[in-house]
Amino acid sequence: MDIPQKPLDALVVSPHPDDAELGMGGTILRLIRQGWHVGILDLTSGEPTPLGSVETRTRETAEANARIGEPWRANLGLPNRSLEPTLEHRRALAGAFRRLRPRLLFAPFWEDAHPDHTAATRLVEDARFWGKLSKSDIPGEPFHPSRILYYFSVHLKIVERPSFVVDVSDQHEAKLDALRCYRSQLVDNQPEGRPGVIDAVADRARFWGHLAGVRFAEPFASREPIGLAGLGDLLP
Structure with a gap:
């Protein structure tokens, strides 16, 4: 894994290539445009799938990454489906x-x-704690990220109950362009005559945007209270 020259402001841990874009592609692009140093760490290759291959997924991921601002990105190489x-x-x-x-x-x-998704969540939480341990054989110096936030890329038919939403109105079309790059997963395998995954993502973004008083928004959850320095950034 190539390490970026400076520490990341935010790291998105994604079980498979495409989960980061599905859940928070607009927010990633918004943060990058605001000057944040953002990274994505895909835990697995996502393969095997019916229409994919490791080579296809690698190419699709690179194309999608370009659409959301070229965040630093790597794959940890853990086993998909296991x-x-x-x-x-x-x-x-x-x-x-x-x-x-x-x-x-x-x-x-x-x-x-x-x-894989619930395992990834547990891994992030446990690894965050282990990362600060001293007297350990884990490579690198002890480090503890200050906070975990949770994005929604779920396989359950639920209405999310977020702690907050982020206005991604200006980033929405770029996010959809990124999702279309994952043709083997989100385009070529979708049912004819019925809404597909990308349609559902757009509908949810419009729903949360409507509740927040903007065109499109992405929801996030937190297990812990979120502190604010002020109320100036609250949406209408």
């Missing part, structure tokens, strides 16, 4: 946190039908 919060996987992710030193972590929402 992702588990084991000590071995926890150690690998904790080592990545120590080397990347992100101030803020984004993880998948903790409730999901996909075992």
Whole structure:
């Protein structure tokens, strides 16, 4: 894994390539445009899938990454479909946190039908704790990201209950362009005559934007209270 020259402001941990874009592609682009140093760490290749391959997914990921502002990105190489919060996987992710030193972590929402997603959430939480341990053989110096926020890329038919939403009206079309780059997963395999995954993502963004008084928004959750320096950025 190539380490960026400076620590990350935020690191999005994604179970598979495309989860980061599905859940918070607009927010990633917005943060980058605001000057944040953002990274994405895909835990697995996402393969095998019916229409994909490792080479296809790698190409699609690079194309999608360009659409959301070229955040730093790497793949941890953990096993797809067998992702588990084991000590071995926890150690690998904790080592990545120590080397990347992100101030803020984004993880998948903790409730999901996909075992890889819930395993990823548990891994992020456990590795965050392990990352600060001293007298350890984990590579790198002890480090503890200050906060975890959770994005929604879920396989459950639920209405999200977020702690807050982010206005991504200006980034919405770029996010959809990024999602279309994942043709093998989100375009070519969609049912004819019915709304597909990208349609559902757009509808949800419009729904949350409507509630926030903007065109499009992305929802996020937090297990802990969120402190504000002021109320100036609250949406109408």
